[in-house]
Amino acid sequence: MLRFVAGRDDLLNSRFALSPVTELENLLRKLSGRKRAALPPAWSARLTPAFQRLRAETALDAVLALQSERYGAAFVVQPPASMAQTIDDDLAALRSTPLAQARKEIADCLARRPATDPKVLAVLEDRHVATIMADAMEAAWHELVAPDWPTLRAVLERDVVHRGGLLSTGGWQAAFAGLHKRLAWRDGGLELSRFVDATYELDGAGLLLVPAVFVWPNIGAYTDPPWPKALVYPARGTAALWDPGPATPPDALASLLGRSRARLLVSLSDAASTTQLATSLGMATGAVGDHLAVLRNAGLVTRARSGRSVLYRRTPLGDALAGGTP
Template identity: 60%
Template structure:
């Protein structure tokens, strides 16, 4: 079990962040067979080609069943992190930090080919891994990133609402079945397995919703990286279970409106829903207007945004959707 101690100073500085690079790492783990690939199994041919043509197999070697090198997926500074900024952090990694994390990954993982070892032991290993990550991003994740980012942003809106209603304890509740708030700390994992405690440093905790870590959870606990907790974004199971909004619900309200109703497990804006479902913003607005008149959703202002959420009747109908 991992305990991340959180004091009053930490809570003052705790914030949310989204990381394109961490999501790419989670996707690579799935394509490498370390976790179920879900709907992204379609990318395996492209992934295998990249492993043959680039140094991507060296990147993958730094992901094991229970460890991932932090420097190839460092915690983001906040919600506005871009792919370009993420990659710049990787390229700036000091070689001693990279060497230490590479050694830790190799000690925990299976034996790897000599060709991969040569890459990981090379003097320009950081640049070579960064180049492989860039190729993987463009070919594997960039096309889906707007939709995945919208899922993560919707989760942050939900958590912020929980924070306003019940404080940080309420915001932490429900992050993941293996995450608990207990006695001044966030606990991850099985209590019977012994505990490692990471003391507070007063700089706050970074909470990172992820669309691709599902169904697991992860943490950054070692320097020089900021302490962070990575958890599945709310409603992301719908992505992996690939609900279509079909069946009787689609027959009743139409397929697109059924998809919107299912997607509103957490409050979301018109723009977020459009990005998440691959629909035009105008079409989403028209569908939401119909669902509102039918009493299935209602709008509420949150700062400068208008968020839609299901009504109790909408919840009851969405619960009947297959998937």
């Protein structure tokens, strides 16, 4: 069992952040078979041809060689700094990795899962290994993740909004409660079952919480220096991405409100911004704003500012009309 021991300062300093490169790395694990939970067939069929081409044309196999089911090189996928993290930030961090740190983590990974391909070993032994890997990851990002990133980001942001609401009403214990079935808050510490048997003091630095789509259904952790302690957990709403169809409102609700407004109301089971709703439902942002104004005037949704975003939520009347439809 993994245990993070938290004090008062740790709860104050814990925070959420988004990580584009985490999505890429976990997607690569699924496409390569490193994760037991495969992609849905439609996603696999769409992405596998590009993935195989990238393996032939770039040094992506060297990246894959450092992955095992429960371990990977943290210098390739470094913990993010904030909610505003971009793939350019991630790749810049990878390229600037000290060679000694890269060498250490490569050795640790190969001790767990040896590599024998001469081309892979040539990359891993190159003094410019971090730059070579960053170039391969950049190509993979643009081919495999970038087209879907707006939708993925909307899911991640909605998860953070949801966790933030739990945090404001019930504290960190409430926010952690539904993070993952193997995670529990006990006696001033966060415990993760079926993981490495170790205890780590957070020492006032707090815990970094990183929602992710492609990590589902697993959960990951950063524990080794020099990286900050972090948890990578499955974001709420991931299952909706695997469903090829949009949220479908009941026919009676669609007849009453119109299908577009009914879809919006059904989709607001969690708070969301106009942009997030437009991205996830494939609607124009302006049209979403107009429909939300009508729903708000009818008392079915309410809005409140959260940082730079305006978030919409269903009212109790909106919940009753939506009928608990997910």
